Amino acid sequence: MTRDDVPQAAEFPEGQLADWRKLVDGVLKGAPFEKLVGKTYDGLKIEPLYQRAKDAAPVVGRSPAAPWQIMQRIDHPDAALANAQALTDLENGATGLALVFAAGSGAHGFGLEPSADAVAKVLKDVHVDAGMAIELQVGPQSRMAAIHVAEYVKTMGIDPAACNIRFGLDPLAAGAVWGRSPYTWDEIKVAVMSGIKGLAGLGFKGPFASADGRVIHDAGGSEVQELAFVLACGVAYLRAIEEAGVRFEQAQAMVYARLSADADQFLTMAKFRALRLLWARIEQACGLTPKPLFIAADTAWRMLTQRDPYVNMLRATMATFAAGLAGANAITVLPHTLALGLPDPFARRVARNTQLLLLEESNLAKVSDPAAGSGGVETLTSELSEAAWALFQETEKAGGAFAALQQGLFQGKVAATRKAREANIAKRRDVLTGVSEFPNLHEADVKVLEAKPITLAPYGAEKFRFASLSPMRLAVSFEQLRDKSDTKLMADGNRPKVFLANLGTPVDFMARATFAKSFFEAGGILAVDSEGFVDPAKLADAFKASGAELACLCSSDKVYAGQAQAAAKALQTASARAVYLAGRPTDAEAALRAAGVTGFVFASGDALATLDDAYRRMDVT
Structure with a gap:
């Protein structure tokens, strides 16, 4: 054995947790050790030190060394200008487009017109069959956009099977945000399944239905609440598809998930990893061989600030870093000025390049699940999974996602978490850099585009009303x-x-x-x-x-x-x-x-x- 074969630390004794505790107790000088233990909003403990997790297997997400899809948000109300943005994004590194239509859950005041003419203008010269991804973000008022996109593909003579389109049908998320529904769940699922079967019949491979956790996150909810909501909605759509006569093996590929990624790196990583494990458990319960769930990520709306918005770039970078390492299949970075208005070309470029730098220069996609074996992330993943599964079971006992919304099950829990979050913001325990800490009263104005949002006609007569999960931003107060x-x-x-x-x-x-x-x-x-x-x-x-x-x-x-x-x-x-x-x-x-x-x-x-x-x-x- 040569000197090079001997581990460099071999001459030092192996560190022991008990020895570390003695050193810590000396620094604490009689103060309780619990002062060093943090807590999530779900009450999960965050220990100051974790030991390496043994025999931890990687959580399978993307294919080995495969990059995630670099999605760019397209939401300009003017279809021609939106098309120009889309072409610029694709020419400069984006590998997918998130078409955000007016009145969708993530529109945040803007969005595309959901008409056939607007869809044709937006997609002009966009080669939808050239390997790029398209994700639709629609609401009940803009639901016809999915049909218009399908019709556009057919009109252009493109093979639907050659397209990578996620259609984003998600009436449960829309109802949760609105706090009302003009239809019963039985009526809703028939309409959803009609759309899914129609699109599948045309040859589109999907996925078609989206289980969108952003609804919970945007409203101030916790990681456990977001995960449980995604599971409940995903299962509701799976059941609806199966009831319509589609085999579970086919239905498996028709549903995907969307999560928010925020600047809390480790909790975000654990949340994405937990969802894959939880969904695999559901697939097994359905008698299916688990397949990696497609998970799309949006950087979080609620963490965006209007003041010192350049700090939003740092928040988005951390969120993208965490989601990418945790195996997200697609990531959309919200431009740093979105809370102020419609982002200009500079803000869009920064959003796009945030991902390009992490992929092309930092090579984050080269290692599959680098958190595997990390004591802290593995523990958080496990604890989030257990708590989210328990809340999902509670939702199932209530009758499923729609019934749980009618009963206020999610709304009550989210409201309590939001209240606690707002109290910590008020006391500056949860720091908002550039706003509640290190403010700059002399900051220059930030440019945004001038655009008139599209107003859509009301959707349906109100039949059911329940508490809404309205979006919020942490910095507003x-x-x-x-x-x-x-x-x-x-x-x-x-x-x-x-x-x-x-x-x-x-x-x-x-x-x-x-x-x-x-x-x-x-x-x-x-x-x-x-x-x-x-x-x-x-x-x-x-x-x-x-x-x-x-x-x-x-x-x-x-x-x-x-x-x-x-x-x-x-x-x-x-x-x-x-x-x-x-x-x-x-x-x-x-x-x-x-x-x-x-x-x-x-x-x-x-x-x-x-x-x-x-x-x-x-x-x-």
Whole structure:
């Protein structure tokens, strides 16, 4: 044996978990170990360290070393301009087009006109039989788009079997978003099956029906809720297809899934892997030999921000990275300016190139399921699978997906998760970079295209009404405060201001002044910095000269003990509408409030409530 044959770490003793725990306990200094254990919104524990999973088999997704489909969103209301976008995308690296029609679940205000003429214009010079993928995103009002696409293929003399089209029929997702349905499930499935059998009869290979988990994710739901909803919808469509006389072996290829991918890398990876395992379990229960489920991914709508939208590029990159490594078959990156309006060519190019860079330069598709054997990802995959299966069983007991929506089963769980999520955002426990943390009040405007959205006629008379799963964005509450600030700036040339009343030396106040600046500017209140003060009178003069209406004391606890009360009284005398103190309330809270301190700003405090109160005190509406 040569030296090169000996593992480089052979001379070191093998690390043991118990040894690591001893080191951790020394750092914690008596604090409970549970402080290091996180939790998902499903209550699953996230341990700080996992051991390697032994004998873990890769979760089969794409074929070995096969790239995922680079889907580009086509949603411009003007069909001719949408066609120009599609051709540009295909010429510059996209391998598929996601045709988003108006009023579809993922349209987000825009979308194509679902007419035969518009379809023909959008697909002009697009070689739909040349190996590229097409995915339709339709809703009940735009359902005829699927028929128009099929008719276009026939008119052009193209063999339907040569086309790779996912038709995206999904009335369950549409009903969940709308919160109503004009038909019973028995009526709906007959219509769906009529469409599927018609398309299959023409020679299209599908898949035809989509089980869309984005509905849950967009509404603020959890990973378990999203997985269970996909399973419930997928099974509902499988049953409908089988009841229409199609053999399960054929039905197996007629259903596909769509999931949201967000910036939480490990949870996203575990979610995609879990869905494959869960669907294989369903296939086995149906007496089928499991085949890899086709899973399409969209980067998450709810994580997009209007403020500092360039950070959305980073979020989308992480989401694409996670979905790609977890075996997604197709990925659509939502352009970083979509929350502001219809994306321009630059935003579309960035969305496209995000995938190209990860595939062509980082070679992410070269390794199949690289997370296999990772203790953390394997554990999360297993726990998500178990919890999602339990919720799926609960849905089945309720009578299936449609009945569960009628009973509010999913809506109640999603609403609770959304409420918890919004509370953590308000307290900045869930950080939104560029919005709730590290805001930029001097950011330049971002360009979007001017386009008039298409308005479609109402669909059907309302027969059933239930709670809707309406989409949300996590950043909206902070963005609304920033809007107030912008309105004031346009009205009188000035933003709301808070004077950072720094006490002592920079060593004393710098950390809390930096925190306070980010805290207030997250709500659009411009922070006016200052030198350290000792004399309350000079502090009051500096406050008056700043033009601010609010003040925030910033220093160390030691300095606060000797100077905070006098400083607060001086600021109150100088007509400060509110005086805040950067730091947690202590035993001196009562004395500080008596001296004029209005409130305290600190990590995990309710930032939204404090900022709302600040605007109220300044009479800014």
